[in-house]
């Protein structure tokens with residue numbers, strides 16, 4: 369057997385004809401940066417999230433950087449986020465000149481611990497960046513009013529959670545801005561790099577449109593120091609086509625998660641991800657936990673059987689060489705540190721079938737054994 373970790377090629381097959389036609393039209397029109405496909409995708413994406421507007425940018429890391437810059441975050445400020453995120457979240461904070469302040473995560477969901485966030489707030493806190501890790505939304509329903517009361521903006525890192533909704537309200541619409549990555553293997557992925565920021569603040573949207581384009585909305589106007597970080601029209605065309613499938617793809621991912629729960633029941637020493645049984649998890653990744661001394665052997669065995677897995681992420685940010693300078697040593701965030709040794713992402717994509725899951729579960733059980741209830 370062989371089970372791919374990501375199904376970007378299969379997704380491409382579904383949009384191929386219309387996308388090739390769109391690329392053809394872009395080439396004929398000769399507008400290779402910006403233009404109608406970007407505006408059209410931005411409008412469709414904003415509608416889906418339920419916000420006023422979206423601004424396409426070069427990638428998810430830039431989405432976070434530009435969002436923080438739009439808020440005026442800079443040297444002397446602090447921005448709080450999770451220690452167990454992809455490094456990009458912390459890179460974006462760092463490159464504004466602000467200091468990243470990290471906190472640990474909830475042991476069950478591995479989502480940022482909002483009580484710890486509250487305890488780390490100081491007079492220098494300029495923003496809080498909750499990360500909807502693995503596609504599961506952080507429940508901001510009680511935290512948002514608290515942050516509003518303390519006048520601290522929330523910038524959601526939605527890189528892994530396009531299409532997720534909690535209580536009918538989409539990821540990206542809870543904070544003052546939501547930042548998305550359209551990296552190809554994301555659950556809404558382009559055919560190359562891409563990113564986007566959503567907001568319902570006209571003022572922030574205007575600033576973001578300037579920041580992505582050398583500080584001006586039109587050529588050779590430079591109102592503020594900006595960047596060159598624009599979503600490519602051929603990527604925007606692909607994204608708009610894929611967006612039409614997103615809800616169906618999220619449903620499939622949730623179905624695959626249920627299959628894992630069924631087929632992995634009774635597998636010894638495997639901890640399945642905890643989640644709410646609703647649309648607030650789009651399962652960008654399906655991350656189980658297994659004792660650290662078994663994980664690597666299990667990965668190797670699965671790989672031998674053609675089942676590809678990943679570890680997202682092998683080290684929490686504070687233990688990477690890049691961010692050792694922040695001064696958090698080992699032991700600073702015990703939950704994130706323990707989880708990093710145990711997590712394993714199983715194949716999760718729109719092409720995974722029930723027989724794939726059955727076979728994956730069989731191979732996992734052959735290594736970790738089976739426990740019988742009672």
Ligand SMILES: Cc1ncc(COP(=O)(O)O)c(C=O)c1O
Nearest residue numbers: 427428429454456457527549551
């Ligand atoms: C949680 C998180 N934040 C930010 C990013 C950055 O996105 P990109 O790779 O598009 O720059 C990613 C994805 O790579 C991510 O998973």
